[in-house]
Amino acid sequence: MAQILRPSQKYLSKSLFTSIDIGLSLLLLMPTTALADAKNNNSNDPPPQTTGTSGGSRGCETQSETSLSSIPALILLAPSQIYGETLATRPTFAWFISNSASSQMEFRLYEYDQATKQSKLVKEIKDENFKSSPGIMVLSLSSPELLVGRRYLWQVELVCDANRPSGNPFAIAAMKVVPVQANLNKLLSQTNNVLNKAILYNQANLWYNTLEIALTSKDEPRLRELKMSLLEQVANGSETGLKEQIKVELTKSAIHQLQR
Secondary structure: OOOOOOOOOOEEOOOOOOOOOOOOHHHHHOOOHHHHHHHOOHHHOOOOOOOOEOOOOOOOOOHHHOOOOOOOOEEEOOOOOOOEEEOOOOOEEEEEEOOOOOOEEEEEEEEEEOOOOEEEEEEEEOOOOOEOOOEEEEEEOOOOOOOOOOEEEEEEEEEOOOOOHHHOOEEEEEEEEOOOOHHHHHHHHOOOOHHHHHHHHHHOOOHHHHHHHHHHOOOOHHHHHHHHHHHHHHHHHOOOOOHHHHHHHHHOOOEEEEEO
16 A cells, blocks of 8 residues: 555555443443554554544644644544454544634545555545534444445545645544454343443444444433543544643534534
């Protein structure tokens, strides 16, 4: 795969779960060994340039508007340096926009072949109503249905100047659709409570399932703790010297939900 995945390309070249006590809210903040193990597993290494953070600073804002910080214009809410996992074949994606001004956005989803290092475009959103708002944007897709066992790359681009796409901030993250483990499936079937489900997903290291509940469910203290923990992980994984500032911005952000 190429060293940098450009947003406009259709085809891109090379470049334990254990039983838990559902009532223990402290499990929300416990690290999982699966996450650490994945970082040392070459088979789980995502393609290069999937840091989840856009380059540059404030993106589409003018120099006069760039004053208080140099937080990246775009930060994907995804684990850094590993494949984030999900059970959902129609997962939810989320990202943070630091720019106060609204910009045209573009979203792309690619299926990635680990063996050939080839990526094929399977979903693109670039309509005139797809625009950014400052804060966290949550995108739920109605299609396509992703395939269990497959790996995917997802990308968000801010269109600052349609005539100079090379200057547009963009970021890429990697995800994998995994089968549900029998023990987890049994526990999930025994509860309808969203907090309990979030705890189960979190302990199974299912990033995207956990994040979806944390960002879209009715606010309540223990889910708020979970959301803060996930956002802190994103901030700590950012490749900048502004981790604390990013954490503050993420945790106080408004949430905007999108359907496509």
